[in-house]
Amino acid sequence: MEQGRILKVAGPLVVAEGLVDSKMFDLVRVGEEGLMGEIIEMRGDRASIQVYEETEGLGPGDPVEATGAPLSVELGPGMLEAVYDGVQRPLDKLEEQAGAFLTRGISAPGLDRERRWAFTPVVEPGMRVQGGDILGTVQENEVIEHRILVPPHVEGTIADIAAGSYTVTEPVGHLTTDAGERVELIMMQVWPVRTPRPYKKKISVAEPLTTGTRVIDTFFPLTKGGVACIPGPFGAGKTVTQHQIAKWSNAEVVIFIGCGERGNEMTDVLMEFPELEDPYSGEPLLKRTVLVANTSNMPVAAREASVYTGITMAEYFRDMGYNVVLQADSTSRWAEAMREISGRLEEMPGDEGFPAYLGTKLAAFYERAGKVECACGADRTGSVSVVGSVSPPGGDLSEPVVQNTLRVVKVFWALQDKLAYERHFPAIDWLTSYSLYLDKVTPWWSEHVSPEFRARRDRCMAILQRENELAEIVRLVGLEALSAEEQILMETAKSIREDFLQQNAFRDDDQFSSYREQDLLLETILLFHEKAIEAHTKGASLRDLFAAPVRERIARAKYLTEERLAEFEEIRSDIETQLVGDGFDDDETLVYAGGER
Amino acid sequence: MREYMTTRDIVGPLLLVESVMDVTYGELVELEFPDGTHSLGNVLEVNQDVALVQAFEGTRGSNPAHTKVRFLGRSLELGVSRDMLGRVFDGLGRPRDDGPEIIPEVRRSIYGQPINPTARDFPDDFIQTGVSAIDGLNPLVRGQKLPIFSGSGLPHNDLAAQVARQSAVLQRSDDPTKAGAPLEGEFAVVFAAMGITFEDADFFIDEFRNTSAIERAVLFLNLADDPAVERIATPRMALTAAEYLAYDCDMHVLVILTDMTYYCEALREVSAARKEVPGRRGYPGYLYTDLASIYERAGRVKGRKGSITQVPILSMPDDDKTHPIPDLTGYITEGQIVLDRNLHRRGVYPPVAVLPSLSRLKQKGIGPGKTREDHADLSNQLFGAYARGLQAKELAVILGEAALSDADKAFVAFADAFEDRFIAQGAHEDRSVEETLSIGWELVTLLPRSEVKRIKDEYVARYMTAEEGATA
């Protein structure tokens, strides 16, 4: 391979000459230590290289070695439960090599070369296969069956294939192409991260990705294959929300990218996920998870690469037919990494110093999500849902990353620091958030939740919106200005906020809510609302209605575990018996407080 | 030695040196100016035979033709040793007191290396600071980075000194209803001053002296009249010393960095001199990454006994939390303690604004065994009640006290009492966490019983005495 020489070093950017045969996005090895770098600009015989490791100590004249291959990830058994840095170096292996601190110039392959996997073929010699077809399976762990696929764009007839115990680089068999060429079949695929993996076609999404978070599932649902963003100032709850989705969503595989965020948050996942039980499989959550951890103090260029590394892994599991959810926390740090590199390249800056291509890059990234018919000879579908958090400076949503993201995502979960200060969690603002998948998932709701679910949801949303208008009046002239019915509405809104929307991620009995429970809660809260209005017209005092003992039960209903959902029946009958007219009583002093926004 | 007199340009703190050989990125440089003064510097960029050097101690007295530039072939290092304890250094790690030079055990690059996320141990040991607003609501844990967001004229120094003086880790308790006793352990304070006044620095030194904490403290001082660019190195000097004490000497180290605002301004000065495309308010686009390289050096490492806990102090320009410095800090640190000018005016010390303050590691640091079983519920209740009290107060301002419901009136009374009795305390008052919790419980009795919804009934029964319950 050709060798060049460094001319210039400026932070993570190195300029080298003499790499005339290399191509854009080729991987190179920089300096005596062979630090990983990638060519990101070529002018004449000069290549600009972003280096994935600390560049201190590099200087003009140091060698740069071409590899002729683009920055790629290794895909195959052994990815689950792993923790990688932004360029797929396994962090646990690096720790074994170099200790607690990340030193330069260390590396290890993304997939373990020694480990053996029990491979069971599903095809036989003589069968025709094409790219994406399943050759066989490896039970990677108790949860995930790893389907070994024919690499994209490869086609031919199976010559031989055998069950057995293999490493990821040993051939499990061979195929013969139409041209008569013999191709070795190994379990590992290598794929360039910046190139989307192929699929047959995208299909319109209709099934919600259930997350167990009520405000999301009921009010602003995400779909299998859908895209969402969570913008919010620090401390508003982006990371906790993303961790909740990683824990409780019904995706089969979870890719979590800690992109330029805190080291301790990664440690938290690493310590907690092996302990937590996946509600679907009963196995530890970590078994379905791949972590990409390029924290804020790790090299900035590798942070830029980390989202591509993550999404390529997600596509690979999608190609096996799985529903994958990928979380990027935070996409702003990725954008800032782009900005930093772009600044060093002395590119013409756009808004707030971000490169002019920020929007294109964000769109291209989110476009890699979706539900697809997998590229293969069979009928197989898989999906990648993407959830990106955005960290706008000062919480200002008009900044470029939020704005460019909103152009492409279909779900917007707006976090509000005011709600977070009141410890209303998740602090997702129900008035400004939206999901454009609402109508698409309604048929699924009707079939799988209840035919009334959508109507209940809309009714509650209308009550919350009305509350907001009325709160303005209360603020100006006081509660007395409201009619009795409006006062009941204010109470119901408070109940929706406190007894439904608020959900404590740190309480075992609250962190996950099934759709069934969500529907029952809505039904109960609305039943109280109607019965209160009815009882009031029959003469019950507002004070008595609001002090009805059943309200305590409604408030605690969200803590009912799945086995105890039958108790909703009792709550309903309590409502029926406690909310009755009891003659005329005009004492309408109110207990409503708080909640105006 | 490679020495050159080939400086072409001097712009602010930067020198462009030509015809150099074998210079590397980040390399340490020694500059000798015509008037005989010296400055240390480092290489910010090297392009073929031209090096861009940042002079930590300024370029005053320099002249392109007569400045000697020596490239030292290593990066900026600090020689560390246990003997640093009790000593005062300047912003570049040279003794500033009358003591002897340190004979280093080892020399380390001040830039450190990132902790591998798999090697981190999660911070979950409660630190009792003796300050109710912190211990009760936003507890600090070992290995956390918890900044104080303050403003000019607010008593952040007093609070930081109080935390440094009183901090103690508690023994694990087998009884969920009792917190453990304070634990003796190897404890050190590393203090880095960046751009603060002599008087402010002196306050800390006095504090440490008076409590004889000075023997287990290491001080790095870059004061207001010291070279600004040196400040870029100062926190890294301090953290290099802290890492040595924590990971080589098994000590629990509290690092106080003050004032991060001046640090960021120094960074901005260099960035402006380089004519970089500025981010918000003229601060460089890489400010987040740069700050992270400081704050992320807090933590615990598996298999090592020591830890690094950081309490950075920053004064928010204009008390504005959305200013890039507090904003980016909050995005990196594990919470923030926000000081409030109105509380301060009303004489509440420490003037901690409870609602915007946050400790993200709270869940991990409290509860049975660590503090007490009722801690989490009680703090949620206090939070919620205080937030509602403040809301009701706002309402009363518009509509008049009379317009409030009875419940709201109770919340208003609660909010006032909460500020006076829970938040406010003496600068030398060291409250045990159990004392803090009992004050909390006394305040809960001011609320109507039906509003005490966030606390489990069994805790109400156990911790709210019958007598108190009756007055509710």
Ligand SMILES: Nc1ncnc2c1ncn2[C@@H]1O[C@H](COP(=O)(O)OP(=O)(O)O)[C@@H](O)[C@H]1O
């Ligand atoms: N659903 C939730 N339940 C309980 N607490 C929450 C929830 N979401 C956020 N929090 C609280 O808010 C803090 C900040 O949340 P985090 O997700 O880290 O914010 P961000 O990532 O937006 O900075 C957490 O440490 C926790 O105390």
Ligand SMILES: [Mg+2]
């Ligand atoms: Mg976060």
